[in-house]
Amino acid sequence: MATAIQETTDKTQIEGIAQARYTRVSPQKARLVIDLIRGRRAEEALHTLQFTKKRVAKEDSGETLDVDELFVTRCFVNEGPRWKRMRPAPMGRGFRYQKRTSHILVEVSEHHRAVTERAAAAAAEAQASKGVKGAIRKARKTLEQRNKPGQKKKK
Numbered sequence: 001m002a003t004a005i006q007e008t009t010d011k012t013q014i015e016g017i018a019q020a021r022y023t024r025v026s027p028q029k030a031r032l033v034i035d036l037i038r039g040r041r042a043e044e045a046l047h048t049l050q051f052t053k054k055r056v057a058k059e060d061s062g063e064t065l066d067v068d069e070l071f072v073t074r075c076f077v078n079e080g081p082r083w084k085r086m087r088p089a090p091m092g093r094g095f096r097y098q099k100r101t102s103h104i105l106v107e108v109s110e111h112h113r114a115v116t117e118r119a120a121a122a123a124a125e126a127q128a129s130k131g132v133k134g135a136i137r138k139a140r141k142t143l144e145q146r147n148k149p150g151q152k153k154k155k
Helices: 027-037 042-050 112-128 131-146
Strands: 004-009 014-023 070-079 083-088 094-099 102-110
Touching: 014 070, 027 042, 027 070, 027 102, 042 070, 102 112
Parallel strands: none
Antiparallel strands: 004 014, 014 102, 070 102, 083 094
16 A cells, blocks of 8 residues: 655644555445544554454554644545456456555644644743743753763764
């Protein structure tokens, strides 16, 4: 299953999009699995997919995202092009059949509470680093991080 994940980081919200196109599975069968994860937390959705006994539920993750505050916001399956094939039949005839493909799209985004918490933390950090006292705090914090035992030094 070909998966392309795009992560866009905005000042307000983190989003991730996973898209699989021309997947060699019937859209009807793929919708059965997609309906299981719609609207759930990303961690729950991954566990559901892990224990679902369907071929569509194979986990193929290209990038890793922090799934603590992510929710499946949109997911749907569209029908892709059909492969038309012929099978030999009695008396020199041919029976026609179709192999179906599907386009699968899953979008995850950060919960609105996490967005507000992250914005509040950034505002508090900006407020703390204002002026001379803030610069001193920032320098102390940097020195404390450098002098912590057990951490690897960056080259």
